[in-house]
Amino acid sequence: MVIHKILNNNLILSRDGQGHEVIVKGCGIAFQKKKGQQVEESRIEKIFTAENAQISKEIQGYLTAIPEKYLDFVEAFVNDVKEKEGMKLNDSIYFSLSDHIMGAISRLENGIRLQNMLLLDIKQLYHKEYEIGLELLKKVNEMFEVDLSADEAGFFALHFVNAEDGGKTDSYQISIIVHQILDIVEKYYDNMEFQEDNLYYQRFLTHLKYFAQRFLHKELHYDENQELFKIIKEQYREAYGCVKMIYLMMEEEYKYAMTEDEMLYLTIHIQKITEDHKCLKNL
Incomplete structure (x- = not known):
């Protein structure tokens, strides 16, 4: 060479x-x-x-600015994860994660701790990556003799999500959209508490995750089913009322008008969750 x-x-x-x-x-x-x-x-x-000249310059900047101890530590950890989990990760994770760890330790030394407002959502949406983040957190604290909080495990997890998707998915923005929709549902149903291990809730989370992903990348294509939508919104009026609140949020925050098909699926998911929640309360 x-x-x-x-x-x-x-x-x-x-x-x-x-x-x-x-x-x-x-x-x-x-x-x-x-x-x-x-x-x-x-x-x-x-x-x-x-991938291109611009990324090459960014990589050069990272490599020359980040101390070897962070780069070597992250390289060893990421390579171990690749081997154990069989994950295909973009090379960008070596630099972004090293930079994040260096920054987190620097902030801690200056008495600054960042609260991860999306930690619960990250744990639910990206369970495997969060477990990796927890393992990395433990190793960082041991290696560099620091006491970073669990909030950082959530941030670490997002680096793996982004790298696993080849950098295409903005996992942080996905988490924000999912959080906003869940918050609407919780408040609409009088601060209803979701059961994290509930099957309907897990399916709802998965639906929201991919809805947000498709929205961010302009990949929302649905076949309108007006007759079924008309039946569902009449049959599940309360759930549909909640979906209309979600529609207004997406329109106001993101200038996006949800399709009838997407509103249909959301109505069905929310109806199933709330029905199951009522059944559990009555046991």
């Missing part, structure tokens, strides 16, 4: 077999080397592939 540019003693720019720009990391890989020279293959620890 030929050196195209030396970033520091441990980082170089090069190109792969297809001519794509790559960033190569290795201890002392560029020591006493010059542009145009070959690097020793045995010194290569990690090769980062950039």
